[in-house]
Amino acid sequence: MHVEVDINPNLNQTGMVAPLCSVFRRHLKAQNLKYTPERADILNAIIEHDGLFEADSLMNEMVQDGYQVSKATLYRTVKHLKEAGIIQEVNIDGKQAHYQLIYGRKPIDTLVCMRTGERIEFSSDEIAALRDKICKEHGWDPIAHRVVIYGVSPES
Numbered sequence: 001m002h003v004e005v006d007i008n009p010n011l012n013q014t015g016m017v018a019p020l021c022s023v024f025r026r027h028l029k030a031q032n033l034k035y036t037p038e039r040a041d042i043l044n045a046i047i048e049h050d051g052l053f054e055a056d057s058l059m060n061e062m063v064q065d066g067y068q069v070s071k072a073t074l075y076r077t078v079k080h081l082k083e084a085g086i087i088q089e090v091n092i093d094g095k096q097a098h099y100q101l102i103y104g105r106k107p108i109d110t111l112v113c114m115r116t117g118e119r120i121e122f123s124s125d126e127i128a129a130l131r132d133k134i135c136k137e138h139g140w141d142p143i144a145h146r147v148v149i150y151g152v153s154p155e156s
Contacts, residue, residue, distance in 0.1 A: 020047065020086060020103055027084035029154065041067050042077045043086075051121050052090060052098045090146055092119065102144055109147040115156035 024043055025035045045062050046053070052132060059074050081087045086103040092112055100108055107128060111120040127147055135142040 021034070023103065024081065024084055024086060028080060031080070033080070038069050038073050039077050040063070041069060041081075042074055043081065046081070046099075046101055048088060049101070052100050052110070052119070054096050054098055056096075088144070088146060090148065092148060100146075107145050107147075109145075111149050111151060111153075113153040113156055115152055116148050118153055118155075 021035070021040065024039070026039055028035050028039070035072065041062065042058075045058060045065075045067070047060065049061075055078050059069065059071060062069050062074075078087065082089060082099075086101065087099045088102045090098045090100055092098050092110065104135060106123050107125060108121050108123055111122065112118070123146075127145070131145045132142050
């Protein structure tokens with residue numbers, strides 16, 4: 001017997017993606033937590049940030065922009081955003097955790113030079129198609145992916 005399951009709880013009844021703040025509010029409410037101004041500021045800073053970011057770098061940018069946010073609040077909020085499916089952790093070099101906004105966005109993959117540490121972000125329809133094909137072969141429904149390709153850049 002095949003049972004249809006809603007694999008993306010962030011889609012509303014019309015198939016549209018719910019606004020990020022609504023998704024985050026629902027997640028926090030389910031955890032008996034509040035959507036505080038500090039959490040809203042962190043979410044907005046992540047939305048405005050394009051591409052990969054590190055939590056410490058995000059904190060420094062927010063402080064420079066005049067936001068009052070503690071390191072503990074930032075790290076807890078990042079954890080909740082991961083749990084809510086809004087951001088994902090991307091392992092690049094094994095030294096520092098990187099994150100990227102994934103909710104409602106086309107997947108962003110990364111090339112990493114093993115000599116220089118240079119990173120190039122890219123999006124590939126071919127990788128997304130391969131993801132979909134592999135999921136279909138196994139009877140799965142694709143939701144997202146992340147690919148990090150390690151190599152050596154021509155400049156190194």
